[in-house]
Amino acid sequence: MLKDFFIKKKKYATVPSTKSKIGVPEGIMKKCPSCKKIMYAKELQKYLYVCQSCGYHYPVSAFERIEMLLDPESFIPFDQDLVSKNPLDFPNYLEKLEKDKEKSGLNEAVVTGKGKIEGYETALAIMDSNFRMGSMGSVVGEKITRAIEYAMDHRLPIIIFSASGGARMQEGILSLMQMAKTSAVLKQFSLAGGLFISYMTHPTTGGVTASFASLGDYNFAEPGALIGFAGRRIIEQTIREELPDDFQKAEFLLEHGQLDKVIPRSKMKETLATVLSIHTKGGDEQWHRD
Known part of the structure; x- marks a missing residue:
């Protein structure tokens, strides 16, 4: 064809340069x-990992x-050397367990210790869903128990942040115990006059909800947190x-009197x-004398 005569053909195919392939670096x-809004990771961190568009x-x-919670350099961890075994083979x-340790940087699904919030000292147990989905095995139960006992012995309040898929199936009945x-x-702690604040985050389910997470003197939760025992499908x-769309969400539980x-x-x-601050003003008066 005549038109083909005027079209310059390239002898070699062009390969895009490395620079032209560069897009947005991963994690930025x-x-x-x-809500599917795209935002900068640093901006998200600035707002405590809460979407400013939909909450x-x-x-x-x-x-x-x-x-994000404790006063700088005030946290002292407890029982970092406790690790799970495999009692049921x-x-x-x-x-x-080893993979989760590498992924999360933790030895177990809960971090315990003590620290200060605006100068007020408290014991803490903070669950992490990055380790075995925050499931409660023997070590998780032991670490939380020891943190509560420490709070009782030292006349401190305790705050527990729950984030769990429930009991750990690999440990069977030992997990349920x-x-x-x-x-x-916690009953002993309460009788001694201790203050327990339970703070439920997404998700808090199964045996954790059915035990310590629901026993706070104050039961708080983060917006939209899934909180429940059995799964939605099983209940239905x-x-x-058919259950409401917001069933087992924090707002639903608040409306029905299960959260403060x-x-x-x-x-x-x-x-x-x-x-x-309210409970500290009473000093040791809130604790029952032996």
């Missing part, structure tokens, strides 16, 4: 799972929670009824400091 931007609360790690359990153990020590199949307050993360530190 984040997309909100709820979605991203799950945070235990150490991120500590950093569950297949591949130890390998999964932690429900009774943590509940029993059991009662043969739903607190956005931006108000977390302020609210906890206020509660601690």
